[in-house]
Amino acid sequence: MTVSLQAAVSACLFVSLLVFAAILWLAASFAIPIILAIPVGLLVAAVVGIVGISYFFSRQQRIIDCLTDGIRSFKDQDFSVQITHFESIEMSDLILEYNRLSTTLKKQRHATSQRELLLDTILQVSPVSILLLNQFDQVVYANDKAGKLLNNNKSLSGLVLHHAIANADPKLQTILLQKESGFVTFQANDEKQSYYFSRQSITLNHQPHVLLMCQNLSSEMSRQEVGLWKNAIRLISHELNNSLAPISSLTNSANTIVERSAEEQNHALIQLLPEMLATINRRTENLSEFVAKYSEFARLPAPNITEQPLQPLLDTVGKLYDFTLLASLPVECAFFDPIQVEQVLINLVKNAHESGSKIDEIGVKLLVDYQRLIVVVVDRGVGMEEEKLANAVLPFFSTKPSGTGIGLSICNEVAIAHGGQLKLFNREKGGLMVQFDLPLVAPRA
Known part of the structure; x- marks a missing residue:
């Protein structure tokens, strides 16, 4: 039977009054002085009332203790505590809500x-x-693949990163301890291994954490390398044949002219030799220029990154190819190699001019994203097919019939050397957007 707080207090007061009245009646029956009976009656009535109320509140306290224990169990992820019996109208709603909460949390x-x-x-x-x-x-989670790669199939949980990777390849250790995302290649078991590491800062349970992901790209890189070498061989063979075939033909013709002129003393034939030699020289120069482009890609030097003003860079490119600066400069300086970045920007604006875009729709925009400067070049040309877009920065891949496939590759190499990457996107209303990023703070030595 449930008892309300008001009813319990009323009952205790009523019993106390009855006790007080009974004491007064007994005092009158036994001729006890009223002045003595009243204090005794009040004292006994008060004791009875206090005992009654204390008994009622002790039951309320048991319910409160049950609720307290249940809520404490929530902290330990234990949602099984339920209060199934109670005798309090005032706390019935609270107990019902507690039981519902416990059930909901248990299900969740x-x-x-x-x-x-x-x-x-x-x-x-x-x-x-x-x-x-x-x-x-400290490693708080690691999957089996990470244990196999970094610690000879042993568990990594609980280890500090420095100890967790102690058995890994030194190049893997280096890139992990540098606390940067990046690509690493090394030899293991007489095979070339290629891995890409991604490092992301995240917040978990209101605490900062770092998520490291490492993807093995060895097989994919091998397939790409084979494809690239096939493209390189095809392009070089094509260019060599285009140059060597006419050179060989002209050389044979020149030898024939010299032999016939010596026999017939025909000066008219001899007059053809300068033109033939000029053609041979021109084809030789073209071949030399073609080979030099590939040599440039193979020998791209490390950038000399220093703080440089941005306006002179844009002015130099603007003198060669027209473009519209789409917004004012967000900063005055950034850290980059002026020679290499100037060539990258020239190549990108030149490509925009060759895309079929109107000149007034070719633009350059500079944006700031945290500690990086984003350089964007846009046009309204024909854009690029998705398949070609994905391979555009690969060496020896070209979308132009007469292209060498080196221009965007060199641009991408320069961007990577500056801690970024060349990215290409088709625009919604036609055209292409190409971007790369540069550091706004001095790179660490």
Whole structure:
């Protein structure tokens, strides 16, 4: 039977009054002085009332203790505590809400556990090595692939990153300890291994964490390298044949003219020799220029990155190819190699001019994104097919019939050397957007 607080207090007061009245009646029956009976009656009535109320509140306290224990269990992810019996009208709604909350949290915990189990299963079978580090560089999660790659199939959980990768290849250790995303290639078991590392800062449980992901690109890189070499051989063979065939033909013709002129003393034939030799010289120069372009790609020097003003860079490019500066400069300076970046910007604006775009629709825009300067070149030309867009920066891949496939590759190499990457996007209303980024702060030595 449930008892309300008001009813319990009223009952205790009523019993106390009855006790007080009974004491007064007994005092009158036994001729006890009224002045003595009243204090005794009040004292006894008060004691009875206090005992009654204390008994009622002790039951309320048991319910409060049950609620307290249940809420404390929530902190330990235990949502199974339920209060099934209670005798308090005032606390009935609170108890019902507590039981509902406990049931809801239990269901949510079960659903979360199932999702975590599914996610862990996916991560464990993933071909990508995954590490989660806390703010102290301690591994709080690592899938099996990461253990195999970095610690000879041993568990990494709980280890500090420096110790976790102690058994890994030195080049892997270097890129992980540099705390940067990047690409690394090394020899292992007489095979070339290529990996890409991605490092992302995330917040988990209101604490900073770092997510490291490492993808093995060895097989993909091998396929791409074979394809690139095939393209290189095809292009070089084509160019060599185009130059050597006429050179050989003209040389044979020149030898014939010399022999016939010596026999017949025909000066008219001899007069043809300068033109033939000029043609041979021209084809030789073209061949030399073609080979020099490939040599430039192979011998691209490391950039000399220093703080440089941006306006002179844009002025120099603008003298060669017209473009519209789409917004005012967000900063005055950035850190880059002026010679290399100038050539990149010239190549990109030149490509925009050759895309079929109107000159007044070719633009350059500079944006700031955290500590990077984003350089964007846009046009309204014919754009690029998606398949070609994905391969545009690969060496020896060209979208132009007479292209060498080196221009964008060199641009991408320069961008990578500055800590960025060349990116190409088709624009919605036609045309192409090409961007790369430069550091706004001095790179670490």
